[in-house]
Amino acid sequence: MSEIHPNVKRVLYSADDIKNRVQEIGKQITNDYKDSKDLVLIGILKGSFMFMSDLVRSINLPKTNVTLDFMAISSYGHSTNSSGVVRILMDLKSNIEGKDVIIVEDIIDSGLTLNHLVELLGSRKPNSLHTAVLLRKKDGIKIDVPCRYIGFDIPMVFIIGYGLDFAENYRELPYLGELREECYKK
Numbered sequence: 001m002s003e004i005h006p007n008v009k010r011v012l013y014s015a016d017d018i019k020n021r022v023q024e025i026g027k028q029i030t031n032d033y034k035d036s037k038d039l040v041l042i043g044i045l046k047g048s049f050m051f052m053s054d055l056v057r058s059i060n061l062p063k064t065n066v067t068l069d070f071m072a073i074s075s076y077g078h079s080t081n082s083s084g085v086v087r088i089l090m091d092l093k094s095n096i097e098g099k100d101v102i103i104v105e106d107i108i109d110s111g112l113t114l115n116h117l118v119e120l121l122g123s124r125k126p127n128s129l130h131t132a133v134l135l136r137k138k139d140g141i142k143i144d145v146p147c148r149y150i151g152f153d154i155p156m157v158f159i160i161g162y163g164l165d166f167a168e169n170y171r172e173l174p175y176l177g178e179l180r181e182e183c184y185k186k
C-alpha cells in the first residue's frame with residue numbers, strides 16, 4: 001500500500017477491501033437487473049465519483065441496457081455537519097420516467113441528503129428507484145432512508161478518501177480513512 005497521509009488517524013478500508021466489496025455489489029446488481037432494459041445509474045457528485053466508476057465496471061449487463069447520469073449537490077459545504085439543506089448544483093441531463101434507477105452515493109451520515117434525493121427523483125416517475133451507498137453511519141441517521149446496496153457500516157468518525165473530502169481535500173486517497181480530529185476541531 002502507498003504511504004498513509006499524515007492527517008489519517010487509521011485506515012478503515014484499504015483499496016483492496018473496497019475493490020472486493022464493490023465487485024460484490026456489482027454482482028448483486030447484475031443479478032437483480034438482468035431483466036431490466038433501461039437501467040440508469042445516477043452518480044451524486046462529487047463524493048461518489050470513484051465508487052460510481054468502479055461500480056459501473058463491476059456490473060455485467062448488456063451495454064445498451066445501462067446508462068449513466070450525474071447530479072451535483074451540496075449539503076456540507078466546508079463543515080463536518082450536514083446543513084440539512086440540499087442544494088442542487090447540476091441536475092440530470094436525462095428523463096428518468098419509466099426507467100429503473102439506482103442512486104449511487106458515497107455516504108449516508110444523517111440521511112438528509114439521500115432522503116431528499118429519493119423524494120425528488122421519485123417524483124419524476126421512474127419505474128423503480130433504489131439506492132447504492134458505499135458507507136453508512138448507522139448511529140448518525142436522522143431519517144430512515146431505504147438502502148438496497150450498502151458497502152460498509154461504519155462508526156461515527158469523519159471519513160476521507162476514495163472520493164470523500166474534507167473541505168475539498170483528500171478525495172484522491174485510494175483508501176477510506178478516518179480524518180484526525182485535530183484537523184477539523186479547534
Ligand SMILES: O=P(O)(O)OC[C@H]1O[C@H](OP(=O)(O)OP(=O)(O)O)[C@H](O)[C@@H]1O
Nearest residue numbers: 046047074075076082109110111112113
Ligand atoms: O447523510 P448526510 O448527512 O446528508 O450526508 C451525506 C452527504 O454529504 C456528502 O456530500 P457533500 O455535501 O459533502 O458534497 P460532496 O459529495 O461534493 O462531497 C455526501 O457525498 C453525501 O451526499
Ligand code: HPA
Nearest residue numbers: 109157158159160164165
Ligand atoms: O464522514 C464523512 N466524510 C466526508 N463527507 C461526509 N459527508 C457526510 N459524512 C461525511
